[in-house]
Amino acid sequence: SSRYKLVVVGGGTGGCAVASKFASLGKECVVVEPSDLHYYQPLWTLVGAGLKGFRLSVQPMREVLPKTCDWIKEKAVTFNPKENYIVLESGAKIEYQYLVVAMGIQLDYDKVRGALDALENDPVVASIYHPKWVHKTFPALQEFKGGNAVFTFPNTPIKCAGAPQKIMYLSDEIFRMLDVRDKTSVIYNTALGVIFGVKKYADALLKVVDKRDIKVNYKHNLVEVNHKTRTATFENLDDNSKQVYFQYDFLHLTPPMSSPDVLKKSPLANEGGWVDLHKHTLQHVKFPNVFGLGDCTSLPTSKTAAAAASQCGILHKNLSAVMSGKPTVPLYDGYTSCPLVTSSKHCILAEFDYEGQPLETLPFNQAREMRLMYNMKAHLLPALYWNGMLRGRWNGPSFVRKLLHLGLGRKPNLPSS
Ligand code: FAD
Ligand code: UQ1
Structure with a gap:
């Protein structure tokens, strides 16, 4: 050893x-x-x-x-x-x-009956969560001719809880560009009871789905995919797990994790x-x-x-x-961030802490769809990741927030050491 x-x-x-x-x-x-x-x-x-x-x-x-x-x-x-x-x-x-x-975190595609079979065999079923299945997504969207486009969110904790709806907003935009949106239902079936865990951003996202004519079904948990009949089966978590069926013409899967x-x-x-x-x-x-x-x-x-x-x-x-034999210090306030991409030009940058309270880097309201935030997500963050974070030189934006708020911002909620 x-x-x-x-x-x-x-x-x-x-x-x-x-x-x-x-x-x-x-x-x-x-x-x-x-x-x-x-x-x-x-x-x-x-x-x-x-x-x-x-x-x-x-x-x-x-x-x-x-x-x-x-x-x-x-x-x-x-x-x-x-x-x-x-x-x-x-x-x-x-x-x-x-x-x-x-x-x-582990991807549990095998916990949904028929999901792997559908990913292997049905060209209209895709998943951005997996390095193999992400490749199917854009070709399937380009081939889409109208019908039901169904997007799922599972009944487990997942990484980047915004991603299952980001890919939906980008798909909706593609359907509009392809001129098939008027013969399409865009459907978001989520096992959660809310569209996003933090109210400030949930309110903003509800306006986005409303404006874009997207149907949201809460407490809908995917349990089975039958790619031969192109049917996705959901249990309704509100109604004694009663099963409901959706025909799909495009299906984006977010696996249980x-x-x-x-x-x-x-x-x-x-x-x-x-x-x-x-x-x-x-x-x-x-x-x-x-x-x-x-x-x-x-x-x-x-x-x-x-x-x-x-x-x-x-x-x-x-x-x-x-x-070096010294005591630890309570420093982490739960800071997390989710760039909620709503189109190929816009993004709502959610940032919040353990209490679900917004902890925004910029000194103005980030619950709006902004071009600046899309550009940050698409162009700045990848470089920051490869050249900063992976080399141990990026500890998140808290110093930028403190600088821009001139010390006037909310103090993080931490126990005294
Ligand atoms: P990972 O980066 O997943 O690394 C885990 C590593 O552990 C892997 O390399 C794996 O091979 C290794 N491993 C697993 N099992 C073992 C074992 N038994 N022994 C040794 N090694 C093992 N985050 C954001 O901040 N912003 C975003 O916009 C965003 N969007 C996302 C969109 C998608 C589609 C996805 C999939 C994720 C997104 N995320 C986003 C989330 C982000 O990628 C993860 O939160 C982050 O990578 C977590 O880092 P990690 O080190 O915990 O896990
Ligand atoms: C971030 O630090 C980070 O890790 C490098 C991400 O992952 C790609 C993010 O998505 C975001 C939003 C941040 C936070 C950074 C800033 C500049 C607000």
């Missing part, structure tokens, strides 16, 4: 950013990551609508992980935090002094399967030498890269403190 000072499990958004922060540890730090490729997933919404090329969302893992550190190209399968080691798929045992868990299976069954998980962290410090509640960030954690905020960016700076501070 080998032994490291710091083991980072997962080399995605959060894991790569944290490893870069600790790059000065050199070979005392290792990233355990099975994938050859690193994805900038936020681009997939624009890839699905034909606005960006998929290649811009991919880099070889070797190019993004810090060169000074080790990389073990394997999957972690067992966690033994009482004895400070993990086990890899090959059976190799890796011991650590400190552990960071950043394994992301859950914590990675190997984490669910580990001692690091809470009852929900997520890495159980103190929500303001990112330190594990039971194992003080374990930290976590990103989509696989119990942090009760919306799962986004923007949230992981803010978490990464705070994790670095608190883990460094623990490494």
Whole structure:
């Protein structure tokens, strides 16, 4: 077995950013990551609508992980935090002094009967959440001749909770450009009871769906896809799970998601399967030498890269403190952000904290559809991600907010340390 000072499990958004922060540890730090490729997933919404090329969302893992550190190209399968080691798929045992868990969230397409079959075999079924199925989206939209275009939102936590409706707004725009919108029903079937979790932005989005003549059905949870008859079956969560059927001519699937299976069954998980962290410090509640960030954690905020960016700076501070025998500081207020793209030119930039209170970077109302925010999403953020965040140089926009609000903004709601 080998032994490291710091083991980072997962080399995605959060894991790569944290490893870069600790790059000065050199070979005392290792990233355990099975994938050859690193994805900038936020681009997939624009890839699905034909606005960006998929290649811009991919880099070889070797190019993004810090060169000074080790990389073990394997999957972690067992966690033994009482004895400070993990086990890899090959059976190799890796011991650590400190552990960071950043394994992301698992896509559970197999939990919807017929979904994988439809994705494999029906050209009109697509999903921007998967590097394989995102490719089907734009061709299917271009071929669309009218009928029912159905977009789903599952009955589980998901990453980027805005994406299932962003791709719908961009599809609606394409249908209008193709001149088929007047023979089309655009239908958003969501398992939730609201269009968005924060009222300020939900109110703005309800105006958008109204203006664009989009039908929203709440408490509709997708349970089955039959691609032979092009029928999607939903259970109505309000009405004793009574089943309702929708014929589709285009279907966008957002799969159910859950914590990675190997984490669910580990001692690091809470009852929900997520890495159980103190929500303001990112330190594990039971194992003080374990930290976590990103989509696989119990942090009760919306799962986004923007949230992981803010978490990464705070994790670095608190883990460094623990490494030098100092106390952790409660710093994370739950900041998360969702650029709600409403057309190929407009975007509502939602930013909020654990309380669901807006925490906007710009000193004016961001619940409006703005060109500035679309340009930021499409042109600025990808560069900020590849050149800033992944190199450990971007901790989210809180310093910009404080600067622009001249200290007059709302103070974050944090316990005193
Ligand atoms: P990931 O980046 O997913 O990385 C997890 C890594 O862990 C992967 O590399 C994986 O291979 C690895 N891994 C998994 N299992 C194991 C194992 N057993 N052992 C070792 N490694 C393992 N966020 C925004 O902020 N703004 C947006 O506009 C936005 N839009 C999005 C649109 C779409 C379509 C999607 C899919 C996501 C979007 N997101 C957005 C969300 C964002 O991509 C995620 O929140 C972010 O990538 C989370 O980072 P992470 O490190 O937790 O997980
Ligand atoms: C952000 O920091 C980030 O991570 C790099 C995203 O993921 C792509 C985002 O979508 C957003 C909105 C932010 C926040 C950044 C600013 C400048 C408001």
